[in-house]
Amino acid sequence: MPVSDSIDLESGTEGGDEETPEGLPINELFHSLQGEGTLAGVPSTFVRTSGCNLRCWFCDSYHTSWEPTHAWLGREEILAEIEARDADHVVLTGGEPLLHDESVGLLEALDERGYHTTVETNGTIYRDAPIDLASISPKLASSTPTPERAPEDAPAGEWEERHERDRIDMDALVRLVEAYDVQLKFVVTDADDMPEILELLGDLRDATAVPIPDDDVLLMPEGATRERLAETRTRVADLAMEYGFRYTPRLHVDLWNDAPET
Ligand SMILES: C[S@@+](CC[C@H](N)C(=O)[O-])C[C@H]1O[C@@H](n2cnc3c(N)ncnc32)[C@H](O)[C@@H]1O
Ligand SMILES: Nc1nc2[nH]cc(C(=O)O)c2c(=O)[nH]1
Ligand code: SF4
Ligand SMILES: [Mg+2]
Secondary structure (H helix, E strand, O other): OOOOOOOOOOOHHHOEOOOOOOEEEEEEEEEEEOOOOOOOOOEEEEEEEOOOOOOOOOOOOHHHOOOOOOEEEEHHHHHHHHHOOOOOEEEEEOOOHHHOOHHHHHHHHHHHOOOEEEEEEOOOOOOOOOOOEEEEOOOOHHHOOEOOEOOOOOOOOOHHHHHHHHOOOHHHHHHHHHHOOEEEEEEEOOHHHHHHHHHHHHHHHHHOOOOOOHHHEEEEEOOOOHHHHHHHHHHHHHHHHHHOOEEOOOHHHHHHOOOOOO
16 A cells, blocks of 8 residues: 555645645645556655646546645645655646646745656646646546536536536647647547547647657546446557557556545
């Protein structure tokens, strides 16, 4: 099991210090193995901010998007929690971490201290920050919440339209791809997702001054639980072979299913 000496989130949204500019709403902070992407298997400290501008129906971090909870932690408190965990890779995720101005301040402080930083982002927001790997997961039409396909306690409602409107921002994607080492990590359910991936990739390649090799394009099976992944992963692996893209597992789900802080 990963180290689960978690920060105190008992008091939820009422917890933590007063909201200060040099602070972030933190949903969880933990040590684990990077479960996804080109750095899968690397011991890493995860900092999960709360709050998202999208509402994927399948979001595996429900308490950062559909029903956000957090403790407010100052930059120095976050750094102390990271330093206590003894990993040289830090993954800033969410929710959508690039919503917050202070994510830049935290990334700068981590860079000064020599950490390797990965930012997990939905690719709708560009920020100038010391990011070693921008792990971009653009959201496909199959992520949009609909009345038939939304979390039980949180109906799609107004989010269907808003999510559909905001899920792709080509300008932000172009800026991210041109500024950083990137991986494009698409959540895939089945072959119906492929035409949209190819079209988006074509548009992005036309719009960027830098090449995007197929090696930097990853297909990740949709599934927040072992049970669901067992349904999607072989299909998605076959699609990766067919199209020449990379496949990424979801190691943390294989290892710890949907447990928090993993
Ligand atoms: C919770 S998101 C946070 C970062 C950012 N909001 C984003 O979506 O990239 C972290 C990663 O989990 C992926 N993800 C979320 N729910 C998933 C699911 N049910 N199956 C597979 N991947 C999922 C996202 O696509 C993203 O790559
Ligand atoms: N182990 C582990 N690896 C991950 N890689 C990206 C994650 C995320 O939620 O952004 C994640 C996560 O939640 N856990
Ligand atoms: S963009 Fe990321 S955090 Fe936001 S709802 Fe989708 S998967 Fe969840
Ligand atoms: Mg996750």
